[in-house]
Amino acid sequence: MRPNIDVVIAGWGSYIPLYRVAVEEIAKMWGKSARHFKEELLIDEKAVAGQDEDVATIAVEAAKNALQRSGLAPTSLGAVFVGSESKPYAVKPTGTIVAEAIGATPRILAADMEFACKAGTETLQCCIGLVGSGMINYGMAIGADTAQGAPADSLEFSAGCGGTALIVGRKGYEKEPVATLEGSVSYVTDTPDFWRRPKREYPSHAEAFTGEPAYFAHVLSAGKILMEELSLKPSDFKYAVLHQPNGKFPIKAARMLGFNKEQVDSGLLVPYIGNLYAGSSVTGLSAVLDIAKPGDRIFMASFGSGAGSDAFSFVVNDGIDVKRDRSLTVRNYIKRKRNIDYAIYSKFRRKIVV
Amino acid sequence: MSVPRYWREMPERTRLEAAKCNRCGIILFPPRGKCMNCGSESFVQYALPRRGKLITFTIVRSPTKGFEKQVPYVLGMVELEDGTKITVPLTDVFPEDVSIGMNVEAVFRKVFEDGESGIIEYAIKFRPTL
């Protein structure tokens, strides 16, 4: 898919909370094997939102970082979408909270999107459409989550917190583009691998079913079709960023698509911060943009349970060198950390009835 | 806090919007009806700087209503880069690591949740500068 008017990334920014809880802490609590998570799933620790953080606050900081990089006034934005599965209100858009906090109101389209972990690229597709149709000059797509795993469930070991904002602009209108979109593919089926019913605190999942029929089927399909339509080979890409529910899945899927480990490494963040859900693939992209050079081609494929994958191809432009140092990088936030124990983690994440 | 009261002062509390006196140039935060310095009633909107130094603080151990689960929490007075002083909560720092003189920067955070069904109240807090 390609819009009639070519679109570019005009700015990017991320935010990851301060706190980390190590896999050993959770394993100790529930009598599980830390080794399984660390060595097989490649997760060492996950990022935990503080008591005063939620998807709105994470989205606002990511948004401000993206705006800083882009050099744009907040009122330049014609849309802001927040993709999440842990938004603070069931009814009341996070998009308006973000738009107001960054000073982008009132001439703006704002809404929230949900497609499990793919919501962050859902928002990106929408911005691409709005910008590419000429309806708006710039749109901000945010993917952020503070998702929870049920205590003792395997997902508790990986459910992390964080998010990324991407600003989409029009090619030609944006004078310092960071990267140009070559095309995208969305591949979606009704596959109930992971879900949460209303009023339930934690999601449920179909265990091993979340692998081949869900993650792999959709990511591999979207990726293959994208490369076919754009007549590209895996070796044409410098970087490959995939959705990261753990370390094992993206490395395996990348290999099955024809990518090698070097292409995946720079965007593989899950060992340090866990699975950011709707923030996962877009934060991987952000980490890649933090180091990419003009001319690099970047592959990104998200995955959202329910299920679907959005695959994209970007080529990096000269604007990246101008904009990169205007804000903190993903690595800056990863390095800024403070480990907490299971007790504090429970208090922060309200696993104790408070 | 009632919804109208929360909503009305959002520009001040979530974007640090202050008033600058058109006549004598001093910054008023919170804004006033008349300038404290020269009595002028003419002001222009002014965005406070986002960074400053912590000039004093306290660690609250006996909370005010609604803040029980946050104890101990830190309140501080920050002198911003333009000399304006504001009273704000500190965040992303354990109380024992707070010190007078530390560099701090503005972040958008939750301040209060009105129970399980009321609104969520956000505002600018300050954290150690990254």
Add this chain to the structure above:
Amino acid sequence: MIMRKVAVLSTGLTKVDKHWRKSLRELYGEAAKAAINQTKVPQLDALIIGNMCASDLSDQNNIGALLADYLGMTPSMAYRIEAACGSGGAAVLGAYTAVASGMYDFVMTGGVEKLTDGVGGNTTYSLGKAADAEFELFYGSSFVSLNAMIMNHYMHVYHTSREDFADLAVLMHKNGARNPYAQLPFPITRDTVMNSDMISDPISLYDCAPVGDGAAALLLCPLEDAPKYSDTFVEIVGIAGATDTINISSRTDLLTLNSTVVAADRAYKMAKLTPKDIDVAEIHDTFTITGALSVEDLGFCEKGKFHKMLANGAFEAGGIVAINPSGGLKSRGHPVGATGAYQVAEIAMQLCNKADKWQVPDAEVGLAQNIGGSGSSTYITILRRAR
């Protein structure tokens, strides 16, 4: 403009305590009747009463009318004055102007507070409303935490310690131990303070005035008429109020209570006196830090030197000025809206030689300083023994 001179004809106090069995009206009634029954005034023309928290804690507004009714004073004029914990001092100022203007002759004033009518954190929350609701209280700051920031700053700037502040609490309890009206009439040591729980660092429990109920009543009349109705009365020779920013971050100097400096200046000028002329002072020590700043800003010692002077005995009888012989807010207690009235009544008692075991010898001139909020207002009354 000709203003009449005003006298405090008589006073009445209740002990400060957790008065579970006495309501707002009963408590003020007790103090008022004590004051009224000491004299034989022909009528009571007005009631100007101070109170801060009744609206929140006792669901009671319209207190002027309530108490005028309770005291059988209707149809005399009545209203309530609210200036946070300065309500009592502000009420006395209001009553003073009522008499001095010539409009009213016999005016009942004072203050009453029922802090124990509050439950589950309501009292702390109500007291916090003295601060800026939108820009201080919103963030979870309480009255204690705002003053704690000031104390922390003082310690940083003047290199003093918590022990230095503890010494003031110790002196307050030493004085209050002799006062039957005091809520906490027992001596304490430095260790008591240092070992007490932190409320909001660096303010600990024993740096704070206790929570209690109380009422103080004063009967004012024109000075020239006073001898007809009493043998012991005092003249109000200086009285003033002043304000400062409500939000402490807007203060020019965080360690100066400018409302106290200005009100004191005005009151001293009106009385044609200086700090040196004051024999006894009841000052506003809600917290030990507030006490320290009050003493400095009333002109009794240089900025930053309070603790040294305290240690040298400057603020006990026989020193520069006897501070809070009643035990102050710390030991006598702080029924917020009534405190300012307690202070004026205590000074009146001192000047009339009625302070029994806590009497300061040869007290001729006394000063009461009452603060509202974290220094956002101060009401000062200077009294002289009348002969």
